[in-house]
Amino acid sequence: MSMRRTRTTVTVSSDRGVFMISVAAELAEMHPQTLRMYEQRGLIEPKRSPKGTRLYSHEDVERLRRIQAMTNDLGLNLAGVEHVLRLEQELERSRRRVEALERRTVELQAEFAEQLEAVRRELRGGELVPLKHTRDIVPRPQAAPEPPAAPDPPAGPRRIPVERD
Numbered sequence: 001m002s003m004r005r006t007r008t009t010v011t012v013s014s015d016r017g018v019f020m021i022s023v024a025a026e027l028a029e030m031h032p033q034t035l036r037m038y039e040q041r042g043l044i045e046p047k048r049s050p051k052g053t054r055l056y057s058h059e060d061v062e063r064l065r066r067i068q069a070m071t072n073d074l075g076l077n078l079a080g081v082e083h084v085l086r087l088e089q090e091l092e093r094s095r096r097r098v099e100a101l102e103r104r105t106v107e108l109q110a111e112f113a114e115q116l117e118a119v120r121r122e123l124r125g126g127e128l129v130p131l132k133h134t135r136d137i138v139p140r141p142q143a144a145p146e147p148p149a150a151p152d153p154p155a156g157p158r159r160i161p162v163e164r165d
Helices: 021-027 032-041 058-072 078-124 131-137
Strands: none
Touching: 021 032, 021 058, 032 058, 058 078
């Protein structure tokens, strides 16, 4: 009698907590106490089981590896790591904001093009009179006669009337 093997593949979201602290520490090549310290400093936020057990995700393990690379390879202290991670977060927020603004710009350009085309259609409809033909429709205003030239002021001091109460 031959035994058939079956293979089951389970896909887990990269942010789902699946590793207990000992496994996550081994995967990140760190001591479990280091993970606890990183959690206290806010560098990592593992999920918690209903009973309070820390559960680390694939993303958490990758973040732990990045922290280790920054401290070991780049010589950063934890304050430097915190600063780098905060800047990366701000950069990601800015990138998303720029993408949203670019999408809105495309929408506004499309709206503008539609409105411009509507105006062009109205102009082709013959409802408006081209400016060069308005001379025939609206008479030119008569030029006002020039006022007579003012007499030369008298020589000597000028008198200015003043009203008094």
